[in-house]
Amino acid sequence: MKNNLSLDLYRQMYLIRRAEELIVKHYPEDEMKTPMHMSMGQEAVAVAVCHALGPRGQVFGFYRSHAVFLAKTEDPEQFFGELYGKVTGTAHGKAGSMHLAAPDKGFMCASAVVASSIPLAVGAAFANKQKRNGVIACAYFGDGALEEGVFWESLNAACVMKLPVLFVCEDNGLAVHSKREVRQGFKCITDVVRHFEGSVYQEDSTDVEVLYGRALEAIESIKSQGKPSFIHLKCRRYLDHIGIAAEFDVGYNSKAEFEEWFARDSVALQRKKLFSDGWTEEMLADEERRIDARLEESVRKAALAPFPAPEELYRGVFYERH
């Protein structure tokens, strides 16, 4: 039985994975001069959450946001435009990989400082609640953000104000190169958050459909209970904290551990599942070719697009009527 949802989820994950593979391929050319914090391995979480939020949902991300940006916007042209620093990018190259933003498509902003965009989601949720528009604002962050004061401030404020906000902790177990054990003085984040006036969900599957189901539950609960949800999703970062290399056995990242995760790789897993849904190799290869072609065209266009003119420097420091 062919299922459009399963294919949609796969298509998005495939697009993100291939987009980052293209970054890996072209980064050494030194044309994309922006610090890349790669999402590879974490695609399923981003795709599941964005899909559950729907097109009207608003995501506030952070510096590792390639996956969420692409899941929310499906716009590789703007994405590569920005990475190449060209006028086709989201901010004409002024923002780069760490500050991607497309508010009109619901990817509101990304901060390069851990946890700093979380309270924005709470304020946006307040506005949505006032406007009674049914939109869910989502604070999207890594496990390192749990150690920042502003995460707890924001969670507390959202709970006491009963705001329609979804807190998503994308837990890859690492903050730069530091493991959880040296960073967190609590055993289990969901046990702690459970004591707040919100709902708590967790999942450590790499199956994007399972993650999607959990995210939907969390969002339904926000709507039915009128209070925030916190969802904790485990994942694995395939590459280094920054850059395109995959470092192993330098103290924090063992090859064996990686292989264990890679055996459950979410993109491969979803592809396999599609076969049992009735998709054939040929049909999938056809879908993939279309995505590949679009991505390659995006990279080509970005590489050829002009750099911003000098006067662009001063553009947008303040709001510009248009």
Next chain:
Amino acid sequence: MRGIDFCEAIREAMWQEMERDPTIFVYGIGVPTHAKIFGSVKGLSERFGLDRCFDTPISEEAMTGFGLGAAINGLRPIHIHIRVDFLLLAINQLVNMVSTFSYSTRGQVKVPLVIRVVVGRGWGQGYQHSKSLHSYFAHIPGLKVVLPTTPRDAKGLLISAIRDDNPVIFIEHRWLYWAVEDVPEEPFTIPIGEGRILRPGKDMTIVATSWMNIEALLAAKILSRTGVEVEIVDPRTIAPFDDTLAVESVRKTGHCIVADNDWVDCGFSAEAAARISEKCFGQLKSPVTRIGFAQTPCPTVRCLENEFYPNAAAIVRAVESKLGLKPMDLSKEDFCSHERRFKGPF
């Protein structure tokens, strides 16, 4: 016209704007509680409800990011802090998020966020309840910084700040709350970025900020008895800082003192002095003089506080020295009427 005080001018500005625009809301620690931010939010929660005038957790950083999130999502927040010192907990939000949001979207998203902060002084406020910090904020591209001196300016500038589509830090000196002036009852705006001649004169230009305008006015009154007429320029907005009025004034007088309600080192007085020196180099008859706080934390005990804050006497002496006049007898002058008036605790 009718005389109202600075505090009432601020309250009236918010009230009238909230009547006009339902997207405006006021929030902050203790805002709707009985003290009503020194009375400046009196009646707002009763009139507009707790959805538009509300208390918050003691979480300055998150509640600043909250304001940004609400502002980019169609509302117009006014965030209030009873001391500017508390805003330091939110510097990350202000400098990393609020000031850059517009830039990240090439100016396509409105960020209509007003942050009202009160500067404390006297009766033992000490070093964590007395800072002004306006040059901290003015240093950052993407933030506007307004510090009115008079009730009329407070009302007109606050309405402009609320209607501005960019983040504005609105700095209120606690002692200015007593100032009374004729203020139009109808809503009106004073453009952000425009200065004002607070007192005309021909012999000396004093560029003063916030409370230092009050000291400068007293100094001017004393000096006029000897025939010296000082011109006082209140920039009112230091980011953006339009130096036109100050430059024109100095071209006329040939002398300039910058009296800033802040520390001198690397402060607004340095910015103003540099601009004057650059633009009036040939016309200056003496180097620009700067007056500000002693370069120490603000002490609590009154006798040391008197040493810490510059007053009208310091301005009189600076003027005399620049003009080569004999020091006048100031022993009969009262320089501490406000110090005696403010009984605290806040």
